[in-house]
Amino acid sequence: MLRGMGFGPLYRRRLSNQNLLSDRTCWDCSTSPGSFFCKCITLSTTSERPGTGWLCFSPHPHKVGDAVLGLVCMLLLLVLKLMRDHVPPVHPEMPTGVRLSHGLVWTATTARNALVVSFAALVAYSFQVTGYQPFVLTGKTPEGLPDAHIPPFSVTTANGTISFTEMVQGMGAGLAVVPLMGLLESIAVAKSFASQNNYRIDANQELLAIGLTNILGSLFSSYPVTGSFGRTAVNAQSGVCTPAGGLMTGALVLLSLDYLTSLFYYIPKSALAAVIIMAVVPLFDTKIVGTLWRVKRLDLLPLCVTFLLCFWEVQYGILAGTLVSMLILLHSVARPKIQVSEGPMLVLQPASGLHFPAIETLREALLSRALETSPPRSAALDCTHICNIDYTVVLGLGELLEDFHKRGATLALIGLQVPVLRVLLSADLKGVLYFCTLEEAVFGNLVFSAEKYLRQEPGTQPYNGSEDSVPEHKIALLKA
Incomplete structure (x- = not known):
């Protein structure tokens, strides 16, 4: 489903290339900013049933170590970031030793995330050697990649076999909600970092890549991946500027799974949470x-x-x-704003376009100001700001024209644009009067009033406006 979204023009958004550099993995719940808080306290429930009852907080003495280590890591990251921001630029006339020192400081401050995590792992290993461990560690990580195989379409449990149809029924709305949530998060991450780093990307290309990643990942029992706030922020804070960072990250992950998984055991989760917190904090614009x-x-x-x-x-x-x-x-x-002008004719001008939700607001304004007065007044609708209308608006205008005709008044349209005029002509509405300007509408209303008066006088003939007396460029009758 994620891959299918990549083909839709509906999702043409500016998505960050770093979406693919910051995949969400199974660590996400343990390295999120909230986990730093969760490592220092314990959540317990007052109910015996899981998922019910009140939650309460109970402090654990051994969680103090995680709190201290996390705060120290955050402080180190902040100091290294400030050092990088205040390091003066290198000039060719500087001595070689100064330039080497500058390069060393720049490297250390750029790789501050890796340095801090390595420092925390060394501290945790030191405590492990002494036989006392005050930190919650990442723990054992399986080596290597899982064997490639087609995802199972049925699962055998102690109670029987669950078929693919039953799986789909069990997921229910989640089958659509899960990809939608991933898409929303990717869009949010992309818009944030694209605006900060001033670059443009192809949204469909990014969504297609995410979908293909999930399809290939399913062959290795992978978690669904999408753009992640924390991972993308860490990449940005580490100086990643091109998609080549994704290749480096992927290569390091593959090498680490084969040769370094034993070292991951000693990485404290509070240190990982500190890295995520310090990477995400700059995104919050107070x-x-x-x-x-x-x-x-x-x-x-x-x-x-x-x-x-x-x-x-x-x-x-x-x-x-x-x-x-x-x-x-x-x-x-x-509820568009409607400007009302009094004069020879009542003129209503919508301040924005006219779409089907707004037709009822326009109808109420015309009825209250024109037809519910005594006597009923003729009105003009200034369509200067209306560039297109839909069928519901056409029906609403037709009902308004009938109401005005029954009350012996006229409703004129002023300044219709060509697309709107074409729709009205196609709808074959009767009694639609179109005028270019308000003066022409006032003149046309006088002609209509004169005809109405002559029809009421016995022994008189109705006034027939010819092309000479009422030129076509003055009054355009669409359908009388």
Whole structure:
């Protein structure tokens, strides 16, 4: 399903090339920022049934070591980052020793994540030798890659065999939600880093690559992968600038699985969590809150919803923020601002386009200001800002024309653009009057009023506007 999304033009977004450099692995729950907090406390439930009851916090003495190590790692990462930001540039006239020292400092500060993790692993190994381990370690990692095989389409358990159909039924909506969540996270990561690093990418290419990665990964019993905030942030903080970083990462992972898995045992999880925290913290822009408060306070709503729900799950936060943004957009479409001008004719001008959610708002405005008055007034609808309409809008305009005709008034359209005019002609609406300017609409309304008056007077003939008296470029009658 992820691969299929790569073919759809619906998802033409700017996605970061580093999506593929920061795959989510099975470590993700143990190296996320929240894990640093979870390593220092223990969650317990007051109910005997798993998943029910109140959660409470109970401190464990041996978790203090994780807290101290995590804070020390965060402090070291911060110091190394500040050193890199304040190292002066190298000049050719500098002595050789100074240039070598500069290169050494630059290398150390750029590879600070690896250095800090290695330092934490050495500390943990030192405690392991003494027989006392105050840290929660990564633990044993299986060596090598799993054997390649086609994913099983049935599973045998103690209670019987679960078929592929039963698997699909058991997943239910998750079959669509899981790829959607991965897509939303990838888009969020990509938009954040693409704006920071000023580059453009092909969204379909990225989604296609993620889908192919998952298909090939399924042959090796891989976890589903997608763009990850933490992994992408670590790559960015480490100076990765091109897709070649993905090749380096992949090669190192393969070599590590064959030769270095025994060393992974001593890496403290709190150190990994510290690396993720220090990589993600710069992504949080505190200044945007004040900027949105000054510019448009309504935009703070999706920001706050996304921020708060991300404490529950990042995917749910992104999805909720997207839905809130869509609701705000739909509200502006359904309730467009309508400028009303009084004069010889009542003129209503929508400030934005006219789509089907807005036709009811327009109808209420015309009925309340034109037809519910005594006597009913003729009105003109200024369509200058309307570049296209749909069939629902056409039906709504037809009902309005009938209402005006029954009340003995006219509804004129001003400044119709060619696409809108073509739709109205195709709909074969009767009684639609189109004028180029307001002055022409006022003149046409006077002609209509005169005809109406002559029809009511006995012994008189209705006024027939000929092309000489009412030129075609003055009044264009679409369908009378």
